[in-house]
Amino acid sequence: MHDHGRTPASPRLSRFIASVASLLLCCLLLWPSHAQAGVANAPGSNLEVSLVTYGPGDTYWERFGHDAIELRDTVSGEAVTFNYGVFDFDESGFLLNFARGQMHYLMDAAPSDVDQHYYTEVGRSVTRQRLAFTPAQAAEMRDYLLWNLQPENVRYEYDYYVRNCATRVRDAIDKALGGVMKPQLEARAGGMTYRQQTARLMSQQAWLMLILDLGLGPYADQPMNAWQEAFLPMELQSEVRHVTVNNAEGHAQPLVLDEQVVSPNRLDAPPATAPDLRLPLALAGLIFAILLIAAYRFAPVVYALLGSLYLVLAGLVGLALLILWTLTTHHSAWGNANLLLFNPLAFLLLAALWRSRKRLPASRFANSVIALQLLAVLAACLMHLLPGVVQQNQPWLLFALPIWLAMAWMLRKQRAPI
Structure with a gap:
Protein backbone atom coordinates (compact mmCIF):
# COMPACT_ATOMS: atom_id res chain seq x y z
CA MET A 1 0.00 0.00 0.00
CA HIS A 2 2.96 2.27 0.24
CA ASP A 3 4.89 3.80 -2.60
CA HIS A 4 7.96 1.71 -3.16
CA GLY A 5 9.75 3.87 -5.68
CA ARG A 6 9.69 3.53 -9.44
CA THR A 7 8.15 0.45 -11.03
CA PRO A 8 9.71 -0.17 -14.46
CA ALA A 9 7.97 -2.26 -17.11
CA SER A 10 10.37 -5.20 -16.79
CA PRO A 11 10.96 -6.48 -13.22
CA ARG A 12 13.98 -8.55 -14.27
CA LEU A 13 15.60 -5.61 -16.02
CA SER A 14 14.72 -3.43 -13.05
CA ARG A 15 16.30 -5.92 -10.68
CA PHE A 16 19.49 -6.07 -12.74
CA ILE A 17 19.77 -2.27 -12.97
CA ALA A 18 19.01 -1.83 -9.28
CA SER A 19 21.60 -4.43 -8.31
CA VAL A 20 24.29 -2.83 -10.45
CA ALA A 21 23.39 0.65 -9.21
CA SER A 22 23.45 -0.46 -5.58
CA LEU A 23 26.78 -2.21 -6.08
CA LEU A 24 28.33 0.87 -7.68
CA LEU A 25 26.91 3.08 -4.94
CA CYS A 26 28.29 0.82 -2.21
CA CYS A 27 31.68 0.90 -3.90
CA LEU A 28 31.59 4.68 -4.08
CA LEU A 29 30.45 4.99 -0.47
CA LEU A 30 32.78 2.43 1.04
CA TRP A 31 35.88 2.88 -1.13
CA PRO A 32 38.52 4.70 0.94
CA SER A 33 39.29 8.09 -0.50
CA HIS A 34 42.54 9.75 0.53
CA ALA A 35 42.03 12.86 -1.56
CA GLN A 36 38.52 13.86 -0.50
CA ALA A 37 36.06 12.71 2.12
CA GLY A 38 32.50 11.80 1.23
CA VAL A 39 29.34 10.69 3.01
CA ALA A 40 30.92 7.35 3.94
CA ASN A 41 33.96 8.75 5.76
CA ALA A 42 33.26 12.41 6.47
CA PRO A 43 33.42 13.49 10.11
CA GLY A 44 30.02 13.93 11.74
CA SER A 45 30.52 17.69 11.89
CA ASN A 46 30.42 17.75 8.07
CA LEU A 47 27.24 15.71 7.72
CA GLU A 48 23.77 17.15 7.27
CA VAL A 49 20.86 14.82 7.99
CA SER A 50 17.53 15.56 6.30
CA LEU A 51 14.14 13.90 6.04
CA VAL A 52 13.01 13.91 2.41
CA THR A 53 9.31 13.35 1.77
CA TYR A 54 7.77 12.59 -1.62
CA GLY A 55 4.07 13.35 -2.06
CA PRO A 56 1.44 10.85 -3.25
CA GLY A 57 1.43 9.77 -6.88
CA ASP A 58 -1.38 8.92 -9.29
CA THR A 59 -0.98 5.13 -9.32
CA TYR A 60 -2.63 3.22 -6.48
CA TRP A 61 0.64 1.94 -5.01
CA GLU A 62 1.92 5.52 -4.90
CA ARG A 63 -1.06 6.97 -3.03
CA PHE A 64 0.56 6.70 0.40
CA GLY A 65 3.65 8.69 -0.58
CA HIS A 66 7.26 7.84 0.12
CA ASP A 67 10.22 9.16 2.11
CA ALA A 68 13.95 8.78 2.65
CA ILE A 69 16.84 9.93 4.83
CA GLU A 70 19.35 12.15 3.07
CA LEU A 71 22.97 12.44 4.18
CA ARG A 72 24.92 15.33 2.71
CA ASP A 73 28.64 15.97 3.10
CA THR A 74 28.86 19.77 3.30
CA VAL A 75 32.54 19.76 2.21
CA SER A 76 32.48 17.49 -0.85
CA GLY A 77 28.83 18.22 -1.69
CA GLU A 78 28.02 14.51 -2.01
CA ALA A 79 24.40 13.72 -1.06
CA VAL A 80 22.83 10.27 -0.81
CA THR A 81 19.24 9.30 0.01
CA PHE A 82 18.50 6.04 1.85
CA ASN A 83 15.00 4.56 1.63
CA TYR A 84 13.24 1.38 2.71
CA GLY A 85 10.72 0.95 -0.08
CA VAL A 86 12.18 -1.57 -2.53
CA PHE A 87 10.65 -4.96 -3.31
CA ASP A 88 11.71 -7.69 -5.71
CA PHE A 89 9.09 -9.31 -7.97
CA ASP A 90 11.62 -12.01 -8.86
CA GLU A 91 12.11 -13.12 -5.26
CA SER A 92 11.24 -16.80 -4.91
CA GLY A 93 7.57 -17.14 -3.92
CA PHE A 94 6.97 -13.36 -3.96
CA LEU A 95 3.30 -13.52 -4.96
CA LEU A 96 2.51 -16.34 -2.53
CA ASN A 97 4.29 -14.53 0.29
CA PHE A 98 2.43 -11.33 -0.62
CA ALA A 99 -0.91 -13.15 -0.40
CA ARG A 100 0.06 -14.69 2.95
CA GLY A 101 1.25 -11.38 4.35
CA GLN A 102 4.87 -12.52 4.60
CA MET A 103 6.50 -9.84 2.47
CA HIS A 104 10.17 -8.94 2.40
CA TYR A 105 11.27 -5.46 1.48
CA LEU A 106 14.70 -3.98 1.05
CA MET A 107 16.61 -0.84 1.85
CA ASP A 108 18.23 1.03 -1.03
CA ALA A 109 20.35 4.12 -1.59
CA ALA A 110 20.91 6.47 -4.51
CA PRO A 111 22.48 9.87 -5.22
CA SER A 112 19.97 12.49 -4.10
CA ASP A 113 19.76 14.35 -7.38
CA VAL A 114 19.06 11.12 -9.31
CA ASP A 115 16.46 9.94 -6.82
CA GLN A 116 14.64 13.25 -6.55
CA HIS A 117 14.72 13.93 -10.29
CA TYR A 118 12.26 11.09 -10.89
CA TYR A 119 9.67 12.45 -8.44
CA THR A 120 10.05 15.96 -9.81
CA GLU A 121 9.55 14.67 -13.35
CA VAL A 122 6.25 12.92 -12.58
CA GLY A 123 4.86 15.92 -10.68
CA ARG A 124 5.11 14.63 -7.13
CA SER A 125 6.16 17.01 -4.38
CA VAL A 126 9.63 16.76 -2.86
CA THR A 127 10.20 18.35 0.55
CA ARG A 128 13.49 18.38 2.46
CA GLN A 129 13.56 18.98 6.22
CA ARG A 130 17.05 19.53 7.61
CA LEU A 131 17.27 17.99 11.07
CA ALA A 132 19.17 19.18 14.14
CA PHE A 133 21.62 16.32 14.62
CA THR A 134 24.76 16.73 16.67
CA PRO A 135 27.98 15.61 14.93
CA ALA A 136 27.97 12.41 16.99
CA GLN A 137 24.35 11.66 16.09
CA ALA A 138 24.98 12.36 12.40
CA ALA A 139 27.94 9.97 12.39
CA GLU A 140 25.87 7.33 14.18
CA MET A 141 23.09 7.75 11.63
CA ARG A 142 25.55 7.33 8.77
CA ASP A 143 27.11 4.24 10.30
CA TYR A 144 23.71 2.65 10.92
CA LEU A 145 22.47 3.32 7.38
CA LEU A 146 25.65 1.89 5.81
CA TRP A 147 25.38 -1.16 8.08
CA ASN A 148 21.73 -1.54 7.09
CA LEU A 149 22.71 -1.37 3.42
CA GLN A 150 24.89 -4.48 3.65
CA PRO A 151 23.44 -7.58 1.90
CA GLU A 152 22.95 -9.49 5.15
CA ASN A 153 21.00 -6.59 6.71
CA VAL A 154 19.20 -5.04 3.77
CA ARG A 155 15.93 -7.04 3.96
CA TYR A 156 13.15 -6.65 6.49
CA GLU A 157 9.69 -8.13 7.05
CA TYR A 158 7.18 -5.66 5.70
CA ASP A 159 3.81 -4.74 7.19
CA TYR A 160 1.50 -2.13 5.67
CA TYR A 161 0.93 -0.26 8.92
CA VAL A 162 3.69 -1.02 11.42
CA ARG A 163 6.81 -1.84 9.35
CA ASN A 164 6.99 0.10 6.12
CA CYS A 165 9.12 2.68 4.33
CA ALA A 166 8.01 5.48 6.68
CA THR A 167 8.22 3.60 9.99
CA ARG A 168 11.74 2.39 9.18
CA VAL A 169 12.83 5.96 8.45
CA ARG A 170 11.06 7.13 11.63
CA ASP A 171 12.75 4.44 13.71
CA ALA A 172 16.21 5.16 12.24
CA ILE A 173 15.89 8.86 13.09
CA ASP A 174 14.68 8.07 16.61
CA LYS A 175 17.52 5.58 17.15
CA ALA A 176 20.16 8.10 16.15
CA LEU A 177 18.57 10.72 18.43
CA GLY A 178 18.80 8.37 21.40
CA GLY A 179 15.08 7.60 21.52
CA VAL A 180 13.88 11.13 22.34
CA MET A 181 11.40 11.37 19.45
CA LYS A 182 9.19 8.38 20.23
CA PRO A 183 7.89 9.47 23.67
CA GLN A 184 7.13 12.97 22.34
CA LEU A 185 5.04 11.61 19.47
CA GLU A 186 3.38 8.95 21.62
CA ALA A 187 2.14 11.76 23.87
CA ARG A 188 0.36 13.39 20.92
CA ALA A 189 -3.00 12.09 19.72
CA GLY A 190 -3.27 11.00 16.11
CA GLY A 191 -5.88 12.54 13.84
CA MET A 192 -7.33 9.44 12.17
CA THR A 193 -7.45 5.65 12.29
CA TYR A 194 -5.73 3.27 9.87
CA ARG A 195 -9.08 2.78 8.12
CA GLN A 196 -9.71 6.50 7.71
CA GLN A 197 -6.23 7.20 6.39
CA THR A 198 -6.50 4.28 3.97
CA ALA A 199 -9.89 5.41 2.66
CA ARG A 200 -8.73 9.02 2.38
CA LEU A 201 -5.64 8.21 0.37
CA MET A 202 -7.28 5.57 -1.82
CA SER A 203 -10.42 7.60 -2.53
CA GLN A 204 -9.32 8.39 -6.09
CA GLN A 205 -9.43 4.64 -6.81
CA ALA A 206 -12.95 4.07 -5.48
CA TRP A 207 -13.12 0.34 -6.32
CA LEU A 208 -9.88 -0.36 -4.47
CA MET A 209 -10.89 1.86 -1.56
CA LEU A 210 -14.09 -0.20 -1.15
CA ILE A 211 -12.23 -3.52 -1.35
CA LEU A 212 -9.73 -2.41 1.28
CA ASP A 213 -12.42 -1.03 3.56
CA LEU A 214 -14.37 -4.28 3.28
CA GLY A 215 -11.29 -6.32 4.12
CA LEU A 216 -10.07 -4.34 7.13
CA GLY A 217 -11.02 -5.65 10.55
CA PRO A 218 -11.27 -3.93 13.97
CA TYR A 219 -7.48 -3.49 14.16
CA ALA A 220 -7.83 -0.69 11.60
CA ASP A 221 -10.22 1.25 13.85
CA GLN A 222 -8.09 1.57 16.96
CA PRO A 223 -7.28 5.15 18.00
CA MET A 224 -3.69 6.07 17.15
CA ASN A 225 -1.12 8.40 18.60
CA ALA A 226 1.15 10.52 16.41
CA TRP A 227 3.95 7.94 16.57
CA GLN A 228 1.69 5.27 15.08
CA GLU A 229 0.16 7.63 12.53
CA ALA A 230 3.66 8.40 11.29
CA PHE A 231 3.35 5.16 9.31
CA LEU A 232 2.49 7.64 6.56
CA PRO A 233 5.36 9.70 5.10
CA MET A 234 3.27 12.89 5.01
CA GLU A 235 2.29 12.43 8.67
CA LEU A 236 5.91 11.85 9.67
CA GLN A 237 6.84 15.03 7.80
CA SER A 238 4.21 16.91 9.79
CA GLU A 239 4.95 15.37 13.18
CA VAL A 240 8.73 15.95 13.22
CA ARG A 241 7.95 19.69 13.28
CA HIS A 242 6.67 19.22 16.86
CA VAL A 243 9.75 17.38 18.15
CA THR A 244 12.41 19.12 20.24
CA VAL A 245 15.95 17.87 20.88
CA ASN A 246 19.01 19.01 22.79
CA ASN A 247 21.91 20.45 20.82
CA ALA A 248 25.62 19.79 21.52
CA GLU A 249 25.51 22.40 24.33
CA GLY A 250 22.49 20.75 25.94
CA HIS A 251 20.00 23.44 24.96
CA ALA A 252 16.56 22.50 23.66
CA GLN A 253 15.74 23.34 20.06
CA PRO A 254 13.32 22.19 17.34
CA LEU A 255 14.34 19.04 15.51
CA VAL A 256 13.55 20.65 12.14
CA LEU A 257 16.09 23.39 11.45
CA ASP A 258 14.57 24.42 8.13
CA GLU A 259 12.19 23.08 5.52
CA GLN A 260 12.55 23.43 1.76
CA VAL A 261 10.06 22.50 -0.96
CA VAL A 262 12.45 21.15 -3.58
CA SER A 263 9.63 20.54 -6.04
CA PRO A 264 5.95 21.49 -5.64
CA ASN A 265 3.10 19.05 -6.14
CA ARG A 266 1.58 19.13 -9.63
CA LEU A 267 -0.90 16.29 -9.13
CA ASP A 268 -4.38 16.15 -7.61
CA ALA A 269 -3.88 16.13 -3.87
CA PRO A 270 -5.76 13.58 -1.74
CA PRO A 271 -8.66 14.93 0.36
CA ALA A 272 -7.98 16.12 3.89
CA THR A 273 -10.61 13.78 5.39
CA ALA A 274 -11.86 10.28 4.66
CA PRO A 275 -15.06 9.99 2.61
CA ASP A 276 -18.19 8.98 4.51
CA LEU A 277 -19.29 5.73 2.85
Missing part, protein backbone atom coordinates in the same frame (compact mmCIF):
# COMPACT_ATOMS: atom_id res chain seq x y z
CA ARG A 278 -22.50 5.27 4.83
CA LEU A 279 -24.96 7.13 2.60
CA PRO A 280 -23.58 5.84 -0.76
CA LEU A 281 -23.56 2.21 0.38
CA ALA A 282 -26.94 2.53 2.11
CA LEU A 283 -28.45 3.88 -1.12
CA ALA A 284 -26.75 1.14 -3.16
CA GLY A 285 -28.14 -1.57 -0.87
CA LEU A 286 -31.63 -0.06 -0.88
CA ILE A 287 -31.69 0.28 -4.68
CA PHE A 288 -30.50 -3.29 -5.14
CA ALA A 289 -33.16 -4.56 -2.73
CA ILE A 290 -35.88 -2.63 -4.62
CA LEU A 291 -34.63 -4.05 -7.93
CA LEU A 292 -34.79 -7.56 -6.48
CA ILE A 293 -38.36 -7.09 -5.30
CA ALA A 294 -39.46 -5.54 -8.60
CA ALA A 295 -37.79 -8.32 -10.61
CA TYR A 296 -39.38 -10.94 -8.33
CA ARG A 297 -42.82 -9.64 -9.29
CA PHE A 298 -42.32 -8.82 -12.97
CA ALA A 299 -39.22 -10.65 -14.26
CA PRO A 300 -38.53 -13.85 -12.28
CA VAL A 301 -35.48 -14.87 -14.34
CA VAL A 302 -33.90 -11.44 -13.84
CA TYR A 303 -34.68 -11.75 -10.13
CA ALA A 304 -32.94 -15.13 -9.99
CA LEU A 305 -29.90 -13.79 -11.86
CA LEU A 306 -29.60 -10.68 -9.67
CA GLY A 307 -30.08 -12.73 -6.51
CA SER A 308 -27.53 -15.28 -7.65
CA LEU A 309 -25.02 -12.52 -8.38
CA TYR A 310 -25.40 -11.21 -4.84
CA LEU A 311 -25.24 -14.63 -3.19
CA VAL A 312 -22.16 -15.71 -5.15
CA LEU A 313 -20.34 -12.46 -4.42
CA ALA A 314 -21.34 -12.61 -0.74
CA GLY A 315 -20.06 -16.18 -0.51
CA LEU A 316 -16.78 -15.36 -2.27
CA VAL A 317 -16.20 -12.30 -0.10
CA GLY A 318 -16.86 -14.42 2.98
CA LEU A 319 -14.34 -17.03 1.84
CA ALA A 320 -11.74 -14.33 1.20
CA LEU A 321 -12.31 -12.76 4.64
CA LEU A 322 -12.10 -16.17 6.29
CA ILE A 323 -8.83 -16.99 4.51
CA LEU A 324 -7.34 -13.62 5.46
CA TRP A 325 -8.23 -14.26 9.10
CA THR A 326 -7.16 -17.89 9.43
CA LEU A 327 -4.42 -18.51 6.86
CA THR A 328 -2.47 -15.24 6.58
CA THR A 329 -0.53 -12.84 8.79
CA HIS A 330 -2.52 -9.83 7.57
CA HIS A 331 -3.48 -8.99 11.16
CA SER A 332 -5.31 -5.84 10.05
CA ALA A 333 -7.87 -8.21 8.43
CA TRP A 334 -8.35 -10.54 11.40
CA GLY A 335 -11.64 -10.74 13.28
CA ASN A 336 -13.54 -8.98 10.50
CA ALA A 337 -17.18 -8.47 11.51
CA ASN A 338 -18.13 -8.24 7.84
CA LEU A 339 -18.05 -12.05 7.92
CA LEU A 340 -21.43 -11.80 9.62
CA LEU A 341 -22.78 -9.97 6.57
CA PHE A 342 -21.00 -11.81 3.77
CA ASN A 343 -20.11 -15.45 4.34
CA PRO A 344 -20.12 -18.87 2.64
CA LEU A 345 -23.66 -19.57 3.94
CA ALA A 346 -24.82 -17.55 0.95
CA PHE A 347 -23.90 -20.40 -1.41
CA LEU A 348 -26.43 -22.62 0.37
CA LEU A 349 -29.31 -20.36 -0.65
CA LEU A 350 -28.75 -20.52 -4.41
CA ALA A 351 -31.05 -23.48 -4.95
CA ALA A 352 -33.82 -21.93 -2.84
CA LEU A 353 -33.47 -18.69 -4.78
CA TRP A 354 -34.08 -20.40 -8.12
CA ARG A 355 -37.03 -22.31 -6.64
CA SER A 356 -38.55 -19.07 -5.39
CA ARG A 357 -38.63 -17.57 -8.90
CA LYS A 358 -41.37 -20.14 -9.58
CA ARG A 359 -43.04 -19.33 -6.25
CA LEU A 360 -42.01 -22.73 -4.88
CA PRO A 361 -41.55 -22.91 -1.10
CA ALA A 362 -38.12 -22.95 0.49
CA SER A 363 -37.01 -26.15 2.18
CA ARG A 364 -36.65 -26.43 5.93
CA PHE A 365 -32.89 -26.39 5.46
CA ALA A 366 -33.05 -23.14 3.43
CA ASN A 367 -35.32 -21.57 6.04
CA SER A 368 -32.80 -22.48 8.72
CA VAL A 369 -29.98 -20.90 6.72
CA ILE A 370 -32.05 -17.74 6.17
CA ALA A 371 -32.81 -17.51 9.90
CA LEU A 372 -29.13 -18.03 10.74
CA GLN A 373 -28.09 -15.32 8.31
CA LEU A 374 -30.60 -12.83 9.73
CA LEU A 375 -29.32 -13.60 13.24
CA ALA A 376 -25.77 -12.93 12.00
CA VAL A 377 -26.84 -9.55 10.61
CA LEU A 378 -28.55 -8.75 13.91
CA ALA A 379 -25.36 -9.70 15.79
CA ALA A 380 -23.35 -7.40 13.51
CA CYS A 381 -25.71 -4.56 14.44
CA LEU A 382 -25.63 -5.30 18.17
CA MET A 383 -21.82 -5.33 18.21
CA HIS A 384 -21.94 -1.56 17.90
CA LEU A 385 -23.53 -1.37 21.34
CA LEU A 386 -20.45 -2.95 22.92
CA PRO A 387 -17.85 -0.77 24.69
CA GLY A 388 -14.30 -0.39 23.42
CA VAL A 389 -12.95 -0.48 19.90
CA VAL A 390 -15.61 -1.83 17.57
CA GLN A 391 -15.11 -2.28 13.87
CA GLN A 392 -16.49 0.69 11.98
CA ASN A 393 -18.38 -1.27 9.34
CA GLN A 394 -21.62 0.71 9.39
CA PRO A 395 -21.47 1.35 5.61
CA TRP A 396 -21.47 -2.39 4.91
CA LEU A 397 -24.23 -2.98 7.47
CA LEU A 398 -26.36 -0.38 5.73
CA PHE A 399 -25.62 -1.99 2.38
CA ALA A 400 -26.30 -5.61 3.37
CA LEU A 401 -29.29 -5.15 5.70
CA PRO A 402 -31.98 -4.18 3.12
CA ILE A 403 -30.77 -6.85 0.68
CA TRP A 404 -30.87 -9.66 3.23
CA LEU A 405 -34.29 -8.54 4.48
CA ALA A 406 -35.67 -8.42 0.94
CA MET A 407 -34.17 -11.79 0.07
CA ALA A 408 -35.45 -13.41 3.25
CA TRP A 409 -38.97 -12.11 2.55
CA MET A 410 -38.94 -13.42 -1.03
CA LEU A 411 -37.44 -16.80 -0.19
CA ARG A 412 -39.92 -17.39 2.63
CA LYS A 413 -42.95 -15.72 1.04
CA GLN A 414 -44.34 -18.94 -0.42
CA ARG A 415 -43.40 -21.18 2.49
CA ALA A 416 -45.48 -24.35 2.48
CA PRO A 417 -47.88 -24.85 5.39
CA ILE A 418 -46.75 -27.27 8.04
